Amino acid sequence: MTTVDWPAIFLSVRLAAIVAVMLVAVGLPIAHWIAFSRRRWKFLVEAVVALPLVLPPTVLGFYVLVAIGARSPIGRAWTAWTGRGLAFTFEALVFASILYSLPFTVQPIAAAFSQVDPTLMEASSTLGASRWRTFCRVVLPLSVEGVIAGTVLTFAHTLGEFGVVLMVGGNLPGVTRTVSIAIYDQVQAFQYDTANQTALLLLAFSFVVLAGVYALRGKPWSVVPLP
Template sequence: MDWPAILLSIRLAAIVSATLLVVSLPLAYWLAFSRWRGKFLVEAVVALPLVLPPTVLGFYVLVAIGSRSPIGAWWTALTGHPLAFTFEALVLASILYSLPFAVQPITAAFSLIDRDLMAASSVLGASRLTTFRRIVLPLARNGILSAAVLSFAHTIGEFGVVLMVGGNLPGVTRTVSISIYDSVQSFNMTAAHQTALLLLGFSFAMLAIVYALLQKPWLVPHK
């Protein structure tokens, strides 16, 4: 079993889903409550990774972080080494790739919140931020939980984007799915079986936990 790859994937997924929560909360709030007419454009951009082939996304990220791009040049100046084919590049690409898996459940959960509850909170003197913290967040917790788990699991399972942006450097950018691909390429079917089975079990367990939490009445805050 390729433990370094497994640990690398878990580290990547943890960083990505944590970052995505921070990014997605304000974005989802805006998507759920803004009345701007052009909102659909932003919604389409957020959903793009769902339909785009991972190689296309990976290709553009690679171009964007290459040493000839402003981002790549800025990174090189800052850190002394190029961004492409590093763990940081993987994080960046994975955030983009898993964005809809975090934003959409949270947006849906925000949209379901009764606007009168937010109005009642304002009339009782609460600022928008207080209303968000005390009313919106607790009532959307199932959506936020789904977002965290789905973006984590989706990042664990990604392949095309990782290959394009990170390459296959053991301990740096070789994730668990790349490791399985490698094992198969080198006819090491035992190793492939082991890792694949682990990933299958993991994915199933994650989804089972999410669905169980979503249906438990003690977690559902209201009828």
């Protein structure tokens, strides 16, 4: 009898942690722009950010694969920098996952930002604070629950992704074989017991994470990203 594929679980956790941290860095400015910009074409950016919610993972995965392929500018730049290709590597998974999980980070944070009373930001600026200081001292502390919710949701979502990972990373043990692909493999090999153990782990973890987020916010409906 085979055992739970721990390397795949560790790889998934590592991937999810890296993506969650990087997405907070990328998502904060995007969420800030979405929450406070008055540009007429803001809806276009919002739509682009929300695309991964409705796109089939294979579609997103396909375009990411094309975008990072050896002939693409991104692929060529990566090869020139590192000396190897980008497709079917762990870095490719990180890149694809950032795109795929973008709305899970940006939407809760943007929602939290837009709930901050604009008068507080104006008060801050009349008290001599720059926009950056206002963001750090007023906007961010008052949105901390949204930021935590976005980060945790991103982590949980990345942990369980399948389609995009398969398209962009393939199934290389220790490199791109994540837990959801491991479960798929186990089912293909009729190892239902092992698949069940791994799946249960993922299920329990996802439940704990979501319960934690909902408990934190106290408003379950405001955490779920809008399609």
